[in-house]
Amino acid sequence: MTSIAIPRPAYAERPWILDWLMTVDHKKLGILYLYTTMFFFAVGGILALLVRTQLAVADNTFVNNDAYNQIFTMHASAMLFLFIIPVWAGFGNYIVPLQIGAADMAFPRINALSFWLIPPAGLLMFSGFLFGGAADAGWTAYSPLARGSGVGLDLWIISVIILGVSSTIGAANFMVTMFRMRAPGMTMFRMPIFCWTMLVTAVLQLLATPVLASALAMLYIDRNFGGSFFDPNGGGNAILWQNIFWFYSHPAVYIMILPGMGIISEVLPVFARKPLFGYKAFVFATMGIGGLGFSVWAHHMFTTGAVLKPWFGFMTFMIGVPTGVKMFNWLGTLWRGSITFEAPMLFALGFLSMFLIGGINGTFSAAVPVDFAIHDTYFVVAHIHYVLFGGAVFAVFAGLYYWFPKIWGRRLDERLARIHFALQFIGFNLAFFPMHLLGLDGMPRRIATYSESSGWETLNLISTIGAFLIGVAMIPFIINVVMAFLRPKDQPNDPWEANTLEWWTTSPPPVHNFDSLPEVHSERPLWDLRHGKTAH
Amino acid sequence: MPSTGKLRVIRRVNLLISAALLAIATISPAFAGWGMPDPITDQAKRIQDLWVFTLIIALAVFFAVEGALLYAIIRYRKRGDELPKQTHGSTALEIVWTSIPVLIVIALFSYSFIVLRDVEKKAPEDALSVDVTGFQFSWEFVYSLNDLGTNTDPNADGQISIIGTAAQEPTLVIPVGEPVEFRLKSNDVIHAFYVPNFHYKLDVVPGRDNRFVITANETGEFTGSVRSCAG
The missing domain is CATH 2.60.40.420 (Cupredoxins -  blue copper proteins)
Known part of the structure; x- marks a missing residue:
């Protein structure tokens, strides 16, 4: 076996705390991203429990309307902008350079800037609670409503713009890294599938996020400098906000799910002991989802009466095709495999079974007349949670359990992981499945309470129980992580017998990542070394 | 004899189907509108028909894929140290499972387009x-x-x-x-x-x-x- 020697840069010794504050090492920044985003996941989760407590019974007065509006707005904002989107940047930061055999990201200082914009932006967004109330117009901040909301919304706007800057420069960094810094022999079509999904995500971020920034700037001008972009009384257009907002926010849904699909596509082949079925088809399907993602934004706006409904309905149905292709490729990967059920695999299979529902229940909104009935009801809340919790969050945990040995040098306990998975799986379905039925029966989203005569109490109570069960599911996970940190690092380079280059180096890797690299002949260089290359 | 064995299987499947139908019949009053409230307008009736049509396709896809997933999980769990055959993909299969969703999409879109046109008909002059x-x-x-x-x-x-x-x-x-x-x-x-x-x-x-x-x-x-x- 030949290997390529990597020159080692010199690193200055710094005190521990300064080392973390001033680091430009992609691995340390990745860990900072993961800690920060998991913190906001916890905050967003607590807000979700407040929402569910308020809705547990009819005519509840646990919180008042104003507080409720702030709570659900900040729940969604924290989960989307401060957890899901940056958590992928966290995984990407740590894993992408390792998977392509690079020593770091292309622009380490810009990388540090991307990260350090996030904590202050998060604090800014939440500081609204100290200044008369946080943002309360929903995470979609629909105008004209959002033109008249309190100062918390201004803080929210600035915060989201800063977060947008973070993900835009991060996206450029990921793209350059993957285009320019791959190991010798690693052609684009030998790049690990997680990298591919991060690449398509980066393209979406680069194209879509500036559009959101423009909408937010207009809203800020409307609110503070007498503008009337979104005010028909001043010559503006109330629908304009929705068009610009969703032009970003629908692609953003794929920004939030594609890297999760990438993680699943790393985990399934390792634990089924087969290559990913249809690697190239999978790459093209990812690009297809990314491209189609820009032509479906108005399916959020069918009931405005202001969009070309058949076109956006058709395109929305169409996006189910590449998604279906991916589902079949995942099944093809499992088929005739030799499957074991370690923690990452449990969460990956959880993803497959739940994201499937999130894909299917989205098609109802593409059938435009059915969307007239379910739009703005709890049916849509069910859909988004099957995609972003059943999909993205299950993938986050699959990734955490999978790469934990690499990142922290210890392996998480399997028994606690199984308890975590079982509780989360059951709690998730209890929490979100009843929302389909509530939505069909006409329960609008975002209402602070409902009357007893509506007949919605039982299903809401089940949903609340499920939400708390998800909260309980986090306890074995936290215990697991704490206990792992109390143990010494003992993990070999490649505890899972995995396929990709990050498992070639030590766990955790040295500062410079690799002392040597194997030759890359396929998308599974480590498999090739263990078993010899198999024909394509 | 193989034929009786087959018959027994068929009888068992029949029994299962009857049991399932009985269960559906028992709980069906709760699902009279397939989850939707009673339609009280002509337009609502059309929308409910579209909902039921979409739901049936959705349930078929759900049970087919979820079933295949469960089958794979149970049937192909690890039984020994022998490596499975390393199949990298199949162009024929990719074409098939791209075409099936395309056909479903065309069916769903066509029906929903017709319903959309009907429920959005303009009012008569004297309405x-x-x-x-x-x-x-x-x-x-x-x-x-x-x-x-x-x-x-x-x-x-x-x-x-x-x-x-x-x-x-x-x-x-x-x-x-x-x-x-x-x-x-x-x-x-x-x-x-x-x-x-x-x-x-x-x-x-x-x-x-x-x-x-x-x-x-x-x-x-x-x-x-x-x-x-x-x-």
């Missing part, structure tokens, strides 16, 4: 109309008495207005069996006019003239089901 104004936080309904043919007072301006408050929801009364046009107007923020039994909602957008038509086909009181969702 009764109701002007609906949304505000924070209730509705105003204005009928023209001339439309109703009951304007007997020459001094009246020919309109009656029903204004609700946040505490007291206004009651809207419409006739059965004839098309009624709703004209939606807002002076503040975006509302949505939504009656769950219509299976229909339309946004009330400041600066936009949004209209829709329904033909009610069932009498009854559906008070309190008109909701606004400001934003």
Whole structure:
């Protein structure tokens, strides 16, 4: 076996705390991203429990309307902008350079800037609670409503713009890294599938996020400098906000799910002991989802009466095709495999079974007349949670359990992981499945309470129980992580017998990542070394 | 004998199907509208048919894929140290499983397009109309008495207005069996006019003239089901 020697840069010794504050090492920044985003996941989760407590019974007065509006707005904002989107940047930061055999990201200082914009932006967004109330117009901040909301919304706007800057420069960094810094022999079509999904995500971020920034700037001008972009009384257009907002926010849904699909596509082949079925088809399907993602934004706006409904309905149905292709490729990967059920695999299979529902229940909104009935009801809340919790969050945990040995040098306990998975799986379905039925029966989203005569109490109570069960599911996970940190690092380079280059180096890797690299002949260089290359 | 074995399997499958049908029959009153409230307009009936059609396809896809997943998990769990055959993909299969969703998409789109065209038909010239104004936080309904043919007072301006408050929801009364046009107007923020039994909602957008038509086909009181969702 030949290997390529990597020159080692010199690193200055710094005190521990300064080392973390001033680091430009992609691995340390990745860990900072993961800690920060998991913190906001916890905050967003607590807000979700407040929402569910308020809705547990009819005519509840646990919180008042104003507080409720702030709570659900900040729940969604924290989960989307401060957890899901940056958590992928966290995984990407740590894993992408390792998977392509690079020593770091292309622009380490810009990388540090991307990260350090996030904590202050998060604090800014939440500081609204100290200044008369946080943002309360929903995470979609629909105008004209959002033109008249309190100062918390201004803080929210600035915060989201800063977060947008973070993900835009991060996206450029990921793209350059993957285009320019791959190991010798690693052609684009030998790049690990997680990298591919991060690449398509980066393209979406680069194209879509500036559009959101423009909408937010207009809203800020409307609110503070007498503008009337979104005010028909001043010559503006109330629908304009929705068009610009969703032009970003629908692609953003794929920004939030594609890297999760990438993680699943790393985990399934390792634990089924087969290559990913249809690697190239999978790459093209990812690009297809990314491209189609820009032509479906108005399916959020069918009931405005202001969009070309058949076109956006058709395109929305169409996006189910590449998604279906991916589902079949995942099944093809499992088929005739030799499957074991370690923690990452449990969460990956959880993803497959739940994201499937999130894909299917989205098609109802593409059938435009059915969307007239379910739009703005709890049916849509069910859909988004099957995609972003059943999909993205299950993938986050699959990734955490999978790469934990690499990142922290210890392996998480399997028994606690199984308890975590079982509780989360059951709690998730209890929490979100009843929302389909509530939505069909006409329960609008975002209402602070409902009357007893509506007949919605039982299903809401089940949903609340499920939400708390998800909260309980986090306890074995936290215990697991704490206990792992109390143990010494003992993990070999490649505890899972995995396929990709990050498992070639030590766990955790040295500062410079690799002392040597194997030759890359396929998308599974480590498999090739263990078993010899198999024909394509 | 293989034939009796096969028969036994068939009998067992029959038993399973009967048991499933019995279970569905028992719980079906709860799912009379397949999850939707009773449709009370002609348009709602069409939308409910589309919902049921989409739901049947969705359930078929769900059970097929979820079933295949469960089968793979059980059947292909690790049994020994032997490596499975390393299949990298199949162009034929990729073409097949790209085509199947495309066909499903064409079917779903075609049907939903037809229903969309029908439920959005414009009102006839002489249709009764109701002007609906949304505000924070209730509705105003204005009928023209001339439309109703009951304007007997020459001094009246020919309109009656029903204004609700946040505490007291206004009651809207419409006739059965004839098309009624709703004209939606807002002076503040975006509302949505939504009656769950219509299976229909339309946004009330400041600066936009949004209209829709329904033909009610069932009498009854559906008070309190008109909701606004400001934003």
